[in-house]
Amino acid sequence: MEKCELKDGKLLMMCDSLNENTETPSSGRAKGMTFWMYDNVKTGKPSRSFAGIKSKQFPNGLVFKYCPFCGENIGSHMVDGKLNQIAKTKSESK
Ligand SMILES: [Zn+2]
Numbered sequence: 347m348e349k350c351e352l353k354d355g356k357l358l359m360m361c362d363s364l365n366e367n368t369e370t371p372s373s374g375r376a377k378g379m380t381f382w383m384y385d386n387v388k389t390g391k392p393s394r395s396f397a398g399i400k401s402k403q404f405p406n407g408l409v410f411k412y413c414p415f416c417g418e419n420i421g422s423h424m425v426d427g428k429l430n431q432i433a434k435t436k437s438e439s440k
Contacts, residue, residue: 350418363415
């Protein structure tokens with residue numbers, strides 16, 4: 347992918363650079379750029395995915411509003427005009 351895309355307005359398809367520079371949060375306490383995928387608990391299908399950063403200041407993560415590589419808006423489905431700290435809940439029923 348040359349540029350990031352929001353598929354169906356909720357699933358982030360990462361551009362190549364972002365894809366290569368993110369980790370998934372399965373590594374637990376890992377810090378740095380992270381890619382999150384939330385599953386719908388009823389269907390087991392991905393409901394939302396997004397990228398952001400985990401740091402000492404934001405241990406649960408902070409959503410990127412824009413891709414740091416291609417500059418696309420990739421957080422509009424997660425962010426309401428201000429920085430959005432990720433809640434601790436890992437799945438959602440919506
Ligand atoms: Zn990108």
